[in-house]
């Protein structure tokens with residue numbers, strides 16, 4: 001934690017994850033299909049080098065590459081880095097070395113993990129062999145990892161012999177999961193806002209210069225560029241400044257299991273100079289209107305109002321909220 005971070009600022013893990021589906025060309029398809037059968041394929045370039053992992057186009061001439069060759073399952077470490085704290089979904093759960101391995105018969109190196117008891121057991125130039133995964137399905141993870149082997153162990157299997165690249169039921173596509181896994185902090189201003197909301201109070205912060213009250217607060221006035229640190233409790237009631245009728249059901253049913261149509265509105269809470277968003281309930285959707293007076297409805301343990309419902313007061317005059325529409 002840096003010295004500028006207040007110790008009472010909220011923090012929470014945040015994961016953004018989505019699957020990325022890609023199709024494979026003939027070369028990548030042959031490479032992954034081969035792994036399933038413990039066969040490692042490279043591709044020969046116009047200058048007769050063998051690239052592993054293979055690429056579809058020559059990095060020098062840009063010509064299409066199709067000449068596949070099989071290389072060995074043993075190789076030489078060309079460089080490495082120790083990983084003392086493996087993260088979820090990395091090849092090994094225990095500390096390991098990331099290694100670049102030039103397989104026998106190849107001219108380039110493949111990035112993978114080396115299972116070794118400690119960094120003192122790893123060195124550039126050491127001989128290693130592939131440890132195959134027990135279940136192989138046509139993915140780079142079919143190579144579980146590399147493991148050290150004796151310096152005089154002869155190269156296993158073939159080294160750079162021609163291969164037609166044909167396999168039964170070849171792999172034609174892969175799903176690669178993109179994942180960002182980090183700790184999110186909302187900052188000091190929103191931490192104060194969230195703490196108050198946990199007590200069912202809505203607070204904003206006032207700009208010392210223009211006197212506007214921002215809800216939710218961002219910690220600074222976007223107009224004056226100065227820090228806002230005067231806490232101001234706003235609401236609880238407010239005025240609908242504008243709204244829309246939602247007719248499409250959310251795909252995130254667990255989060256928003258709400259019958260359509262419903263109304264989502266901009267609501268200017270009393271004392272706030274910025275409207276926030278909220279769902280309007282307790283009134284038929286086609287009777288919601290600009291100027292409608294509403295109040296928040298909290299659920300047990302909720303950190304924000306579940307929705308806003310009419311207070312029964314007369315509608316607000318347009319001039320009282322026209323600057324907030």
Ligand SMILES: [Zn+2]
Nearest residue numbers: 207210221224
């Ligand atoms: Zn200001």
